[in-house]
Amino acid sequence: MEMQLKQGSSSIPFFKTMQKVPAGMMLIPLILGVLINTFAPDALRIGGFTQALFKDGALALIGLLIFATGAQITGSHSGKAAAATTGVVLLCKTLIPAAIAVMLGLIFGLEGFWGVSILALLAIMGNSNGALWLAFAGEYGDERDTGAYVASAFDDGPFLAMIFLGASGLGQIPFLALVAAIVPFALGLIVGAVDREWTRVLDSVPSITIPFMSFAVGTGISLGTVLTGGLQGLFLGVGVVVFTGGLTYLGYRFLLRRGSKSGIGFAAGTTAGNAVAVPMAVAVADPRFLPFVESAAAQTATAVLVTAILAPIVASWVLKRSGGLTVHDPVSSAM
Template identity: 90%
Template sequence: MAKMQFRQGPSRVPFFKTMQRVPAGMMLIPLVLGVLINSFAPQVLQIGGFTQALFKDGALALIGLLIFATGAQITGSHSGKAAAATTGVVLVCKTLIPASIAIALGLMIGLDGFFGISILALLAIMGNSNGALWLAFAGEYGDERDTGAYVASAFDDGPFLAMIFLGASGLGEIPFLALVAAVVPFILGLIVGAVDREWTQVLDDVPNITIPFMSFAVGTGISLGTVLTGGLQGVFLGVGVVAFTGGLTYLGYRYVLKRGPKSGIGFAAGTTAGNAVAVPLAVATADPRFLPYVESASAQTATAVLVTAILAPIVASWVLKQSGGLTVHDPVPDAVA
């Protein structure tokens, strides 16, 4: 009983709630701490043992755990009764078209990209979406078709779509075994989520546990100078994600799905997931040619995560208000329920 009371009592210092109040805070605050330590006291975490394994070298293992949990969520509690059309539109408009354009740019101008924005950064930022934000927004203003389209964001989470695009286009030399290794945790998660819903429920908490530690470990590979120089580019990319990928999804909602006043929900897809900050490192692990871009791409991605987390729901709400669709919990029409 005493133990239960201790767990339910108030926190002396509410670190977790504070991080949750900051847009993308679960990713951003640990990342910044990792950057600061790497910039001013890098030797602190280079002492070996469990300390270095978790806080310095643990990013890839934590990414793998996050990918496994993502796979379990697709076939588990969040899949719901979403229409396949809604999920398809979100996936195509938010991820597949923007990623294809990034690849086309890479083929035309090379991996260096433009204005200090590498193709690796474009793929990481454009090709990952914030599923938690989508669930929260769609749950308030949409219906089961919208919340179920979370499956689309689950598919684009992690590095394997970026690897597939880079490998298929020839821009990256991704070994087949490395691609398989990136997908195996996801496939195992799909299987676990399909056969055991209790595991799915347990794994729902994995992002809250994993993302802060993963982001900190990624931050220890980034210098403060890179963050400062990449900040403006990250802001530009974040605004571009909301306008371009959110706008494409809005058009899909309006003209393909015929959602009328509710089409503004599509702008809520114009985000970058917090775990996208780890995509550059994962890609470079498979193809070392991308190593020179990892530091700047990770910093730009972190900035874009923050910008999109703030801007996307504001834009989506404004568009819904202008069209008269800013009402909560609309029922699913009988024809599509």
């Protein structure tokens, strides 16, 4: 009976529908949360498990996601990584853009410019969609490229944003708050290194937690903020693909000397779905960022959608022009 239930067809294929939408596992629950917060803001404030999971559960779910991310770095993917490729992706996609965002913060202040806060810039520029990278690199690249998934895993979560904000003086991040952000990641590193079985178990954590986390984040955002922040998020998403993807492309071409395969670098020009939770996590550590959380989360959500659609298109176009749009054959490469 139980086996039949597991293998039976869905009456309404919610899950498959969400998967067909770019970044749908994050965007659809987020939008539902926004709608409930806008039209029935007290519906989930009834206490008990309901409020704990659907209204107040974002931080706990973020912590679980960070723990799982740490376990992936020391798990199966990292064994394939070429250090040079991973370093170039991390440098070009995350570290340089985050450093530029901090420089802009020192010039314009925390509120940023054109309605885009420095918090939004760091969340959007500093997190990359590891799943999209892994899928694209797995099809058109080789083990050096798929192994660079480690870079995407490393920049997931709020602690890099906290480090940049704290080191620059833009954020007053208490030491214990920084430690609290890193502890789940560090424990995940240890668990993944000691027991690879846990790494395999934790592989499914993002697909489980991201929809619930996104819904909880959405319950703190109003529909008006989404509508007003959508245009900025659109431009930021395009900017992520062009700027961070372009930087990674240049790194592939001139540092790694990958020739016709350099276009793979544009696939790094994305924003991770869990980046939508970074503004809230940073504001918990430094309440001065609280006024920017709502707009930053809305802009980040838009950028996630834009980059998920645009980055693989641009990467494929560049690969095609350079003659590198060939599917990787692991069997022939092993021979």
